[in-house]
Amino acid sequence: MDFYYPGKGKSVIYQPRQGFAERWHPMILGNLPNIQLTILIGQYAQKYYLPENKDNVTNTVKNYRQFLPHFMPLVHLPPRNQLWVTKNPWFEEQVIPELQILVKQIINKD
Template identity: 50%
Template sequence: MSDQIRVEEGEDNTLDQLFSEIRQCRYCEPGLPLGANPVIRGKSSARVLIIGQAPGTRVHESSIPWHDASGKRLRQWLGLSDDVFYDEGRIAIMPMGLCYPGKGRSGDLPPRPECAPRWHHAVLEQLPDIQLTLLVGQYAQQYYLPDKPKTLTQTVQEWSRWLPEYLPLPHPSPRNTLWLRKNPWFEQDVIPELQRNIRLLLPDVIRE
């Protein structure tokens, strides 16, 4: 076994231990209507990181991130099959809130504010090969782009400003179908750039 392989295995052992600790976290459980079930995945070799909002009820039940209609649309935007999307060695997934936060008046509640400060930095330290982070939705953008414009629409319109480190995206929820219709430039301009970057980072796994 080469030194490089030993190092990579050591890195994944550390990440696995961290993920085990995260999945046992019950810090916010008193405020979670369905209890705690932190959802996160990835390997140290991952090159793309997806930071979304928080799990919905389906993801809470399955523990599989983006295992819903929003995830189907997101995979279409990326141009990736399910198998590639869920390949932890290539794509890591870490929401702003790791547990389902509950239902609000117009959809799910915002992600719990304790999660990102508590866990994100430690996880990022164990993902040394990330080349592109997709910031899906306003909560991820507010946290990682402190100098962004006031609105999500303006932030996504200025997508090129954040590359190559970040690419802001609207949330792919069916609730945002009207937004997509009102902003055709997103699918015309941003999606091709998104897929181009994915092809560059994952050239061996892009489907025809």
């Protein structure tokens, strides 16, 4: 959503700068005419690109198929989110393999 890491507080990662995506994403994406899949990592990307979706990140990722073929929502996985992966084994069992297949198909298409 931004071009720099905004840092983190004691228990939270700071949000991207306000207005950055609105200002820069249309121009950048306008110069990338053949985008076949956009990976939305974390709540800020998902809220911006999926404004009609009201689920939390876990449920959004769990229901990723409803956003295909254009978007693939993923959880942000810094080291502290390893507990999330442990609690949600479906992520590595289902989501990651499907993402790998999708990326492979896109790469092999060109």
